[in-house]
Amino acid sequence: MTRLRPTVAEIVEQTLALYEDLDFSYVRAWKSKSTSRRAVGFMPVYMPREIIHAAGMLPVGVMGGGDRLDIIKGDAYFQSYLCHIPRSTIELALSHRLDSLDGMVFPSICDVIRNLSGMWKLLFPEKMARYLDFPQNFDPALGGRFYRQELESLRSALSELNALPPQDSALTHSICLFNKNRRLVKALYDLRASKPWLVPTYEAYLLLRAGNILDVEEHTQLLEDYLVRVESEPRKPMDNIRVIVVGSFCEQPPLGLILTLERAGCYIVDDDFVLASRWITADISKTGDPLEALVEAYLKNSTFHSSKFEGSTPKWRHLIEQVKARQADGVVFAAPSFCDPALLDQPQYEKGLEEAGIAHTTFKYAENTGQFQNIREQIGTFSDSLKLWSEAP
């Protein structure tokens, strides 16, 4: 029997429901199918999900509570000058919404997420909590070797959760599944860049967020369905400018903010939302030692990012290349308040863009920002200024 593909509207409805479900019901349902099933959460920005998947577990991206979670207990754990995502993540856990997760991985991105790993150990000693360090030295013999040891250590910790030894064949299989998924995410981003009127970022974003929760094969199917269906959507180009959004890689902007950017006259043709699904930019090798393949992918084929050390090349070079590749008219720096990685990079990016004559604008947000009018006016003005006064092509 032929499977009937869901419509775009149905896909959006499904992904929106996943996005809004702060109880992680999908994870609970997935685990309920077998008592041996385990789920492991991970924080932004990047996590080699293949390792969790290969252990027979569900990798679950946790990106805070957004704007739909009342912070009742979380504020008591963080000073006012710290970003919002740790307090909403603690809130999720203290309100038992993360009970379905058997462990959490805190990848190296900044000191706040790093320290959150220790808070987890203190608050939830019965759960696995791991800090995952990434190499800042990109020499395979140095940083590569260190990263491999980190991954081996993580693998051992995971195997303690379900008492199953790690298997290379399983890891290779997982790599293949995630390769396919990444190719489709790339196709989604490429389609949005070439026909942005066809793929609103609102929808692309929800699809990406669904990938944080769904089993990878299910998510891959969803991406395939969307990419087929959306081509026949009766959507027409508008007189929007093309922008790249930078700085929103960890604490996520509320969905309303993404909609606001689009309604203010912007096609978002690239961004750094939900980067875990796009961190690795090429297929990971499916031959040879799979752990080594993950290491090599990180060292050679990972995207540029604020959490990665750039010792000799100017920070902005990659961004300018991205602007050119995506034929963007400008850059919107949208960073969460108190986000060290994004905000410390921002002046460097701005300098590079100014030297290259690329327009940009800046604002800050929090994941629970509720008022978008001032942002709409700012971005609307930015969009109008580029449309009205930039040089004609």
Added chain:
Amino acid sequence: MTTPPAARPPEIHKEPSMLLQKNMLADYFTRVSKAREEGKKIAYTFVPGNLTELLHAFDVVPVYPEINALQNGMRKRSAKFILDAEKIGHSEDVCTYVKADLGMLLNGNVGPTGEIIPEPDILLLSYTGCFTFMKWFEILKQHYPKAEVVMLQVPYQGEGTPTPAMREYIVRQLRESVIPAFERISGHRFEEDRLREQLRRSAEAEEGLVFALQSARRRPSPIDAYFGGVYYIGPMFTAFRGTPECVDYYDTLREEIQNRIDAHAGPITPEGPMAEEKYRLIVEGPPNWTHFREFWKLFYDEGAVVVASTYTKVGGLYDQGFRHNPDDPLGTLADYCMGCYTNLNLPTRVELIEKYIRDFEADGFLINSIKSCNSFSSGQLLILRELERRTGKPGGFFESDLVDPRYFSAANIKNRLESYLQMLDQRRSQAVA
């Protein structure tokens, strides 16, 4: 009508070790400013996980941007520097050490003592316990395009203990990346014996620092281990470790403290010997530098002595037994880097403070939460709860900043401190009753 002469500010009381350190610092900044003339190379680097002995082994002059920033903060120069950095786009949300350093650069890189700090030949990024360090040197690299950046990644102790793999990673980076870069830039071959000699002196001086820190177990404590402590760690954590001057400094300090112990005397404050020791406290977090004396005075006016602090461990946990080992020069540098306080995970930090509360018979503990420093600050409210739960001792919480005077409110801190100490009094009276 004649204007009456302005009242002279009270003379600041300084012990011989403080005067010695003052002279050491003045000489150091002069040495830095003249390094170019003397044909020496300059490395900018950070305090936690610093490789001072290694730099000395190459005859390279170390410069510490954090120290410049804090010294500028103490001299009331940082406010303008921070504003200047914000004017060129640096966010009000980020680390003020970075902005104070950039502001100094934008204003001609005139250092705290008024002498120009030359451009670096090398930016030695010892990436230890602080994410901002990485960003800081990426930014500086854009200002100093000729300087070479050398990264030494020090893995975080996420699981609470350093692993052999972490140690090996650091040693190999030192051997294969850091040392070759220093050989290339300094023009000197690496001489392990020279490094050993430095490390031997480091270990000798470290004994002196530990003597000072441990002296606070006595009643009364002859030192203040936070406000006074930042002076005591000065030579050890910066450009002097491994030098004969550093050993001399700690010999002087030891003698001074021993004299106070013999006299059953308390710490020396800027206004002279402290009166009665009424409260023994532990402090977590860095101090505020822009109002350092005012901050300290709030404590000693109340008879509150800090008997142990975590800030005095950012450059190494010598009091927990670590000593540089000249017999394993690179391995010991790796151990040192990994053991710095902000490279410890939160459970280990809690255990350490808990140990201080017990070992130093503290009445309670305070957290000075620094807006600029996520590495220290994130998680401190849980540290507070956890310590209260484990020890039954009350915790207090302040907020201030490192070098941004906009975030120091003396009145707020005074109110909080007074309320906190009143609470300690009440507990004592309840215990007696």
